[in-house]
Amino acid sequence: MRPISFLPVLALCTAGALALGGCSKQPAQTVARANPFAAPSTLPLQAPMFDKIKDSDYAPAFDEGMKQQQAEMDAIAADKAAPTFDNTIGAMEKSGRMLDRVSNTFFAVQQANTNPTIDKVQTDYAPKLAAHQDSIYLNPKLFARVKTLYDQRATLKLDPEQTELLTIYYRQFIHAGANLSDADKAKLREFNKRDASLEAAFQQKLVAATKAGALVLDDKAQLAGLSPDQIATAANEAKTRKLDGKFVIPLQNTTQQPLLLSLGDRAVRQKLFEARWTATEKGDKKDTRATISELAQLRAQKAALLGYPDYASYALYDQMALNPQTVEKFLNQLVPATGRKIAEESKLVQAAIDQEGTHFDLKPWDWERYAEKVRKAKYDLDEDQLKPYFELNAVLQNGVFYAANQLYGITFKERHDIPVYQPDVRVFDVFDKDGSLLGMMYFDYFKRDNKSGGAWMSNFVIQSKMLGTKPVIYNVANFTKPAPGQPVLLSFDDVTTMFHEFGHALHGLFASQTYPTTSGTNVARDFVEFPSQFNEHWALYPQVLKHYAVNVKTHETIPQALVDKIKKSQTWGQGYALGELLAASQLDMQWHALKPTDPRQDVDAFETKALADTHTDFPNVPTRYRSSYFLHIWANGYAAGYYAYQWTVMLDDDSYDWFEKHGGMTRANGQRFRDLILSKGHTMEYAPMFRAFYGKDPDTGPMLKDRGLIPQ
Secondary structure (H helix, E strand, O other): OOOOOOOOOOOOOOOOOOOHHHHOOOOHHHHHHHOOOOOOOOOHHHOOOOOOOOHHHHHHHHHHHHHHHHHHHHHHHHOOOOOOHHHHHHHHHHOOHHHHHHHHHHHHHHHHOOOHHHHHHHHHHHHHHHHHHHHHHOOHHHHHHHHHHHHOHHHOOOOHHHHHHHHHHHHHHHHOOOOOOHHHHHHHHHHHHHHHHHHHHHHHHHHHHHHHOOEEEOOHHHHOOOOHHHHHHHHHHHHHOOOOOOEEEOOOOOOOOHHHHOOOOHHHHHHHHHHHHHOOOOOOOOOOHHHHHHHHHHHHHHHHHOOOOOHHHHHOOOOOOOOHHHHHHHHHHHHHHHHHHHHHHHHHHHHHHHOOOOOOOOOHHHHHHHHHHHHHHHHOOOHHHHHHHOEHHHHHHHHHHHHHHHHHOOEEEEEOOOOOOOOOOEEEEEEOOOOOEEEEEEEEEEOOOOOOOOOEEEEEEOOEOOOOEOOEEEEEEEEOOOOOOOOOEOOHHHHHHHHHHHHHHHHHHOOOOOOHHHOOOOOOHHHHHHHHHHHHHHHOOHHHHHHHOEOOOOOOEOOHHHHHHHHHHOOOOHHHHHHHHHHHHHHHHHHOOOOOOOOOOOHHHHHHHHHHHOOOOOOOOOOOOOHHHOHHHHOOOOOOOOOHHHHHHHHHHHHHHHHHHOOOOOHHHHHHHHHHHHOOOOOOOHHHHHHHHHOOOOOOHHHHHHOOOOOO
16 A cells, blocks of 8 residues: 555665755745755656756655645644545545655665665655654544544445545554554554664665675686676676776675576585675674564564564455465465475486586585576577577567557657666656557666665556556666677566566556555555566567567577477476575565564574475575565565565466466457456455456466476
């Protein structure tokens, strides 16, 4: 849910310079008029004015935005007129416009292009924003108006979206502590302030530790197995760090690192693996363990204060799964088949090691390299053979955009007149099937040291008929930028990431709601990944693949023989892939199953026990994220929610199975999916929404078959 005015208090801010000293001496109205967030942007669709925004603008904009919304909320609460939907819920939806503008822009820049000044604002404003949210949800007069409407909802003649919105507000007030005593509300405010500060601290430590943990090598010979372009990139990375003559391999925020696939020197592979494994556990100021140990305990105590046995129960109240028991049942269904598949894969990987003539026991840092050798031997498929067919711009325009056009009729046109926050960012207008402007898209694809790891989507501007706004959306990833003049060649995993994040974008672009809270991707965590993972299927759909997979040198379309190899190889490695995700999902659930009376945990010992107890300590298959660098759950709003990625795989495989049984990629099928899923936002409950499309409740059959975990 949109927390009334500013989208995430999940990954609370990081932003510009604290120029508050000078600004705070000006009259408030002068500050508001001078600030680029004071009024809606004059750019098309109210896109952020990055040519005018300075780091020093964020802090005063947050101050003024919170002040304005507080006054708006106080006026609603003090209204002597009897509560109506419009003068209470509608008025709340209209509140906080300035705070929305600064928040949406700030969170985007903080995640993708941070700096020390921005980090300082994040540290300062995380607790202030948490306190501001509490001032709204813990306002007894405001809650009384919402409760009155909720109790009268059967007689209010509301449309379905309004009914759902009223329910969302009522539940959120309860969930945020509206029924607590004044003393307990005071405790909750302190919990929320501390939580926000800890999340901000974790994120900053993680970014700093990931940058500092990059592997530095002295000898080019240590890079044996890498391509000339990869070696040049490592050399350029060293130069940017003033380490001329050396080579630097930056870390990705997952346990496995991309170059483990290619590095021939086993000792270097181990160093790279361990660099990530221990980057946030050095016992220095960047070590995240004390932060997360306190955060886990704090969350358990907060849940208890609100009447829940643990934080997982608290967090899941509005999800499709609804409770931890359902999540555990779902995850446990997947473990046996995954374990069997991992055992089969391990034997083949070890055999590939032995075939090279020098025996050593398989370790996690060997897996990617020798799994690829098995793939080549078993399927005659070489990732380096594939990459020339996956040039970034071709994938984007002839693949991602083309699939969206074939399914939904939308088109795209790049524009160069919109200011961006970093020179590599590209901007496109998006037009609907009737030629009308649907929204705008930003793409920021290249890795930077000041960018959080992973890939994501969010909105600069959210769609709302009430506010008269259309969606302005961004996709961010962390692809390696090649040396100057070289083409951007992607792995097939990177290609899948592009389709995935654009699936989120479609969910936002097709939003058609009156109210911002119910719009687009403002849905449960275990539903929001459904459209994105469903969109991944089109990356390998024959009609789409042959449209974008053209050799960058020969200009030949990818041959059918190679396509067949890709398809046949898709089930290879699925044991490993699901195993690392199940381990991470269970780590998340176990951390958030702690009781309020439990002491702060030794992070390493807790992690070992959690994986063993859930039977997800699969041999040589490390968790995708260790606790100490698990950004999703400690700062990005996925606490007790990482299972959602696999839950929504179930939903997306069910849906793709439906498409295959009803004619595949057709405009009619695309329109049906748009109408029943992509354009619904949070205007109804998720289970009936899914049933309306699929025809029945979700099941794991298509998921297990698609991944080769059970016979086709």
